[in-house]
Amino acid sequence: MLAYPSLQDRIRSEIHSVIGRDGEILMSDRPNMPYASAAITELQRVANILPLNVVHRTTVDTEVHGQFIPENSHILAQISNMMKNSSVFDRSEEFRPERFLMADGKTPNKTTLEQAVPFSMDKRQCARESLARMELFLGLVMILQKYRILPPKDAPLDLSPIEGIIHIPKTNYLQMILV
Numbered sequence: 001m002l003a004y005p006s007l008q009d010r011i012r013s014e015i016h017s018v019i020g021r022d023g024e025i026l027m028s029d030r031p032n033m034p035y036a037s038a039a040i041t042e043l044q045r046v047a048n049i050l051p052l053n054v055v056h057r058t059t060v061d062t063e064v065h066g067q068f069i070p071e072n073s074h075i076l077a078q079i080s081n082m083m084k085n086s087s088v089f090d091r092s093e094e095f096r097p098e099r100f101l102m103a104d105g106k107t108p109n110k111t112t113l114e115q116a117v118p119f120s121m122d123k124r125q126c127a128r129e130s131l132a133r134m135e136l137f138l139g140l141v142m143i144l145q146k147y148r149i150l151p152p153k154d155a156p157l158d159l160s161p162i163e164g165i166i167h168i169p170k171t172n173y174l175q176m177i178l179v
């Protein structure tokens with residue numbers, strides 16, 4: 001998002017129209033901020049912190065789309081791969097929050113949303129997904145309400161992650177401009 005200041009401006013104008021420049025953000029404001037919500041989903045799609053899911057195991061012989069998987073197989077689902085390569089994500093390398101909204105710019109797009117699965121899916125999906133989603137929403141809104149974030153002044157922006165079990169951002173000395 002840092003690489004797209006105009007997109008930040010669009011989110012900020014949505015924030016200001018709902019809670020103003022100095023208002024306090026509440027979770028009950030989220031339904032009125034469809035663009036900010038879509039931008040967070042897009043952020044998690046393109047910059048997912050978990051490159052691979054955790055390992056699962058089949059407890060019975062299983063078949064997925066005609067592919068037989070015997071009992072006791074270890075399964076490592078590639079969440080990031082799905083979010084990059086699913087056919088519902090048109091021009092998937094581009095950062096476009098609009099892909100999670102219908103043409104009216106407000107209604108959530110169920111087709112794309114159901115393929116954005118940073119928290120995995122079904123019974124073992126992230127146990128604190130709702131808490132993480134709250135933290136992401138409140139944190140992002142509180143920052144963008146007050147600041148325009150720009151890339152470092154004297155160095156190139158490096159958005160490539162430190163690779164590991166989870167992806168960690170590299171240090172970048174950002175500019176935070178009060179708006």
Ligand code: HEM
Pocket residue numbers: 049050053054118119120121123124125126127128129131132
């Ligand atoms: C952006 C933040 C987060 C992401 C992307 C994320 C993602 C995930 C993923 C992909 C799994 C594995 C699901 C599976 O086995 O298929 C998981 C499991 C889990 N997560 Fe998160 N998580 C996040 C934040 C959190 C937070 C803040 C907490 C706790 C405060 C948490 C608690 C857990 C727990 C307890 C499990 C294990 C669930 C189980 O095996 O039944 N997560 N998470």
